[in-house]
Amino acid sequence: MTRAFRRVKSNVMVGLMIAAVVLAVLPLVFILATLIIKGASSLNFAFFTRTPVPAGEVGGGVAHAIVGTLIIVGTASLMGLPIGIAAGIYCAEYRSSRLTWITRFVADVLNGTPSIVIGVFAWTLIVAKQKHFSALAGSAALAMLMIPMVMRTTEEMIKLVPNSLREAALALGYPRWRATLSVVVRSTLPGIVTGSMLAVARIAGETAPLLFTALGSQYLSTALNQPMAALPLTVFTYATGPYEEWHRFAWASALVLIMVVFVLSVAARLTIGRTRHG
Amino acid sequence: MADATVRLATDSLTATYGTFAAVKDVSLDFAANRVHALIGPSGCGKSTFLRTLNRLHELTEGAAVEGQVLLDGEDVYGPKVNAMQLRRRVGMVFQKPTPFPMLSVYDNVAAGLRVSNKVGRVRGAALDEVVERSLRQAALWDEVKDRLKKSAMALSGGQQQRLCIARTIAPQPEVILLDEPTASLDPQGTQRIEDLLADLKRDFTIVIVTHNMQQAARVSDTTTFFYLGEMIETGPTRRIFTAPRQERTEAYITGRFG
Numbered sequence: 096m097t098r099a100f101r102r103v104k105s106n107v108m109v110g111l112m113i114a115a116v117v118l119a120v121l122p123l124v125f126i127l128a129t130l131i132i133k134g135a136s137s138l139n140f141a142f143f144t145r146t147p148v149p150a151g152e153v154g155g156g157v158a159h160a161i162v163g164t165l166i167i168v169g170t171a172s173l174m175g176l177p178i179g180i181a182a183g184i185y186c187a188e189y190r191s192s193r194l195t196w197i198t199r200f201v202a203d204v205l206n207g208t209p210s211i212v213i214g215v216f217a218w219t220l221i222v223a224k225q226k227h228f229s230a231l232a233g234s235a236a237l238a239m240l241m242i243p244m245v246m247r248t249t250e251e252m253i254k255l256v257p258n259s260l261r262e263a264a265l266a267l268g269y270p271r272w273r274a275t276l277s278v279v280v281r282s283t284l285p286g287i288v289t290g291s292m293l294a295v296a297r298i299a300g301e302t303a304p305l306l307f308t309a310l311g312s313q314y315l316s317t318a319l320n321q322p323m324a325a326l327p328l329t330v331f332t333y334a335t336g337p338y339e340e341w342h343r344f345a346w347a348s349a350l351v352l353i354m355v356v357f358v359l360s361v362a363a364r365l366t367i368g369r370t371r372h373g
Numbered sequence: 374m375a376d377a378t379v380r381l382a383t384d385s386l387t388a389t390y391g392t393f394a395a396v397k398d399v400s401l402d403f404a405a406n407r408v409h410a411l412i413g414p415s416g417c418g419k420s421t422f423l424r425t426l427n428r429l430h431e432l433t434e435g436a437a438v439e440g441q442v443l444l445d446g447e448d449v450y451g452p453k454v455n456a457m458q459l460r461r462r463v464g465m466v467f468q469k470p471t472p473f474p475m476l477s478v479y480d481n482v483a484a485g486l487r488v489s490n491k492v493g494r495v496r497g498a499a500l501d502e503v504v505e506r507s508l509r510q511a512a513l514w515d516e517v518k519d520r521l522k523k524s525a526m527a528l529s530g531g532q533q534q535r536l537c538i539a540r541t542i543a544p545q546p547e548v549i550l551l552d553e554p555t556a557s558l559d560p561q562g563t564q565r566i567e568d569l570l571a572d573l574k575r576d577f578t579i580v581i582v583t584h585n586m587q588q589a590a591r592v593s594d595t596t597t598f599f600y601l602g603e604m605i606e607t608g609p610t611r612r613i614f615t616a617p618r619q620e621r622t623e624a625y626i627t628g629r630f631g
Contacts, residue, residue: 191434263471266429267485267540268461282474 130353134346142347146315150338157348159315163230163324164355166317167309168299170234175241175298176291182242183249183287188275190254199250202243213239214304222308230316230323233309237298244297248290252283289363296359300352302327326352380405380578381426381463381548386440388418388425390433395421397602398440403548403595408570408579410593410610412586414625418602419582423550426580427463428456444548461489464541468553470533472525472540479521481536482507485544503543510576511539512569531562538569542577549573551581555588567592586626590614598622 145156182202186195217236222228256279264274280287305311311328312321326348333345381403388396396418403409411419424430425438428449442449449459464485472481482504486495495503504521508514513535517528525536534554541549551570555563570579570592583589589596590610597607598619606619617623624630 257469257471259467259469259471260473262429262432263465263467263537264473264484265432266427266460266465266467267488268457268544269488270457273488278473284475 127353130346130350133343134348134350137343137347138350143351147313147344150336150341153340157324157326157329157344157351159312160324160326160329160348161351162315162317163309163312163328164299164326164352166319167230167233167305167323167325168237168295170231170319171237171241171298172291172295174234175238175294176245178238179242179245179294180249180287180291183246184253184275184280186246187250187253188279198246202246205239206243206247209303210236210240210301211303211306214306214308217304218307225320228308228310228322229320230309231319233305233323233325234319236304236308237301240298240301240304241294244294245291248294249283249287252286252290253279255286256282285366289366292359292363292366296356296363299359300327300356302331306331326355378405379403380445381580382443383422383426384441384443386422386425386438386442388421388430389437389439390421391435395602396425399599399604400440401597401604401607403578403580405578406574406576407594408574408581408592409595409597410589411580411582411597411599412584412589412625413599413605414630415584417599419599420552422599423465423552423580423582426548426550427460427465429460429465431456461485461544462546463548463550464544464546465550465552466534466537466541466554468556470530470537470557472528472533472536474524474526476525477522478517478525478528478536479504481525482539482543485540489544504539507539507543508536510542510573511535512565512572513539529562531558531565534558534562534566535569538566538573542573546577548578548580551579553582553584556584563588586614598625600625 141154142156143161144158145154146159147157148155182198186198189195214236217232217239221232221235225232260282261274261279264278265271269278305325305328309325309328310322311332312324314324316323329348330345330352333341333348336342336345379402383399383401386396386399387394399422411422413419421430426442426449430436430438438450444459444462447454449463473484476484483500486500486503505514505518508517513532516532517536520527525533528536534557538549538554555566558566567588570581573579574594581589581593593610595607596610596613598605598613598617598621600621606613606617606622608618613622614626617626
């Protein structure tokens with residue numbers, strides 16, 4: 096009797112958990128399916144290589160937005176990754192210092208700050224001062240989003256390194272900084288790379304911080320000091336526009352964007368997998 | 374053992390963590406080319422004592438040292454002594470094998486040589502030679518000579534520990550400190566390390582902390598018994614194990630506590 100009851104209870108619980116898993120995965124499946132159904136048909140060579148044509152005409156592509164996203168995200172990574180990683184190393188190596196406590200607190204607050212607020216901040220800091228929109232302002236906003244993410248993952252990764260490894264390096268006569276960099280950080284490098292790639296993937300899809308910084312553009316531009324297009328902005332502009340052709344482009348751009356993010360995430364996970372087995 | 378010169382000595386050494394004294398007023402001599410075992414129950418201060426000898430103790434927060442540690446007559450806590458240089462003269466092997474995970478077998482052994490001063494740095498063929506000699510001394514060469522460029526993590530636990538010994542002896546220290554080096558190894562791995570110590574003492578002065586009294590009896594020339602941070606008794610290993618003078622030493626080695 097109790098045994099049968101236990102078995103039923105177990106089955107019900109397992110069933111509930113499977114249902115929860117399906118519910119969690121379902122939105123992703125729907126999003127991907129919708130994007131592929133509505134966007135894949137617009138993907139062709141021109142879509143990746145051409146810039147937009149005037150409204151109402153058929154053809155053209157989003158090469159300007161793809162290039163723009165690469166430049167803006169690349170510049171943001173150049174600014175955000177070194178600062179985030181360095182801050183993470185500091186917090187992990189000087190765990191009980193007061194500065195660490197403050198840095199960690201600030202990073203947590205920054206992590207929870209809505210990205211649009213970061214965008215407004217970048218606007219006041221750069222756009223309002225320069226009196227024009229620029230890709231650089233967009234990159235700065237994205238870098239600010241990246242720093243706390245990268246910092247916390249770096250810190251957690253380094254904390255996993257056993258203290259005995261650090262002591263072994265010091266016992267060999269390593270100066271503290273070299274023990275940290277060439278032994279502790281080096282042994283967590285795959286983890287830090289993974290964390291960085293996930294952060295890059297995360298900011299690549301951010302729209303709000305770019306709205307009043309990089310602004311968006313119809314032209315292929317590589318000038319950091321000028322407004323620049325980006326995939327999320329293109330999706331936003333085309334999706335809210337009045338033309339049927341634009342809507343098709345919005346779906347296709349969204350599909351490209353999600354592919355970029357997907358590729359980065361998968362690459363990040365593969366890096367983790369490789370280190371675990373090697 | 375009349376020929377033994379004192380390589381390392383402590384004079385009224387007290388080591389503290391905050392207000393807690395883990396080692397109290399210990400004066401001990403370590404003879405050159407001898408194996409000196411430190412025994413005692415957990416928490417008796419023997420590991421802390423060992424860590425004061427290469428100044429690793431002071432890296433723990435709130436840790437402090439009073440008294441002197443004399444290496445060849447010079448106080449290692451003196452103002453002119455650089456802790457990094459001292460640690461190149463006093464090597465250490467830890468309880469758990471600590472190979473550097475991202476480095477190859479070869480690079481692990483070479484690690485200590487690569488951090489030493491730029492002047493007189495060993496490179497190329499000379500470095501190959503030192504790596505081979507160190508691995509031979511650590512009785513590991515035959516097992517790893519075909520995979521020097523492979524990751525050190527692929528080695529077994531016992532091999533990793535011998536690799537750490539090779540890494541420690543590569544820069545030619547004068548003293549080797551071993552902190553329970555066989556605690557995480559199987560009996561075979563343990564025996565290989567013990568056999569190794571007998572060879573190593575020809576070139577080095579060895580201080581080994583061990584939980585295992587049979588091990589101390591097997592490998593050491595001199596044994597010191599620690600209890601509650603105090604040095605209770607020290608003397609030739611055979612005498613300590615056959616005719617201890619202190620009651621607490623006898624109680625410990627006969628297994629009545631600890």
